[in-house]
Amino acid sequence: MVKLLLILNFIAMPIYELPKLPYELDALEPQISKETMEYHYLKHHQAYVTNLNNLIEGTKYEKMPLEEIIKNSDGPLFNNAAQTWNHTNFFLALSANPKARPDGELAKAIERDFGSFDKCKEEMTKAAQGLFGSGWAWLAADSEGKLSVMPMSNGQNPMIKNLTPLLCIDVWEHAYYIDYRNRRPDYITALWDKIDWAVIEKRYSDR
Structure with a gap:
């Protein structure tokens, strides 16, 4: 499982901290302000x-x-x-200068399980657009590397189903309402331009 957060301060209780981003807060503009x-x-x-x-x-x-x-x-x-x-x-998983497409083992898995990279994006987009209310659209892998797309409500996460989460699209309204108001599809379309597939490749190889 990819470790996303470091546990700090072992003298007292473990303290989780907001992760430092590898980009400035304005680096994702205009897609995300x-x-x-x-x-x-x-x-x-x-x-x-x-x-x-x-x-x-x-x-x-x-x-x-x-x-x-x-x-x-x-x-x-x-x-x-x-x-x-x-x-x-x-x-x-976001970047100001993202890798636009995966390659290597992840690309092979996407081709095998979805037919093409574009079909994978279509399934993720459909899941994110169609999720009622707040939640996440996930790309996840099982223990053998098989990929699936999962729309999940609220704070749900594929790891509760013993899957490795690779990529998520946040469709809580606070993720997009300032920039896109109620136009969730526009937000999802724009977000693809900032997803860094180099990060997703590493998550897949490290699972």
Whole structure:
């Protein structure tokens, strides 16, 4: 499983921190504005991280890896742990200068399981556009490397089904409403221009 967050400060309880992005907040413009990043990353994502730290303090979860918290919790703890992980997966897959298409083993797996890279994107787009309410569209791999697309509501994550999450499209309204208002399809179309397939390739090879 790809480790997205580092556990810091081992003297006291583990503290999860907002991950440092490999790009500036305005680097994804015009597809994603600096204002959206200020709210989505600095406020929404930070709130999940803060809530997670508060919820694990003094519990059996405080020294548990984040992935294990997600697999072994429910209610508010699950929601904040999963949303911390999901947002990190989402933001770290974006780039100002992304690799536009995968190659290597991931490209072969996409060809095998979807027929083509374009068909994979179509399935992801359909899942993201069609998800009712808030949630995520995921590209995930099983233990043998077989790929599937999964629309999941709220904070759900493929790892609860023993799959490796590779790529997600965030379709909570706070991800796009500043820039696109209620035009979710326009947001999803624009987002493909900032997804870095070099990151997704590494996640696939590291699974």
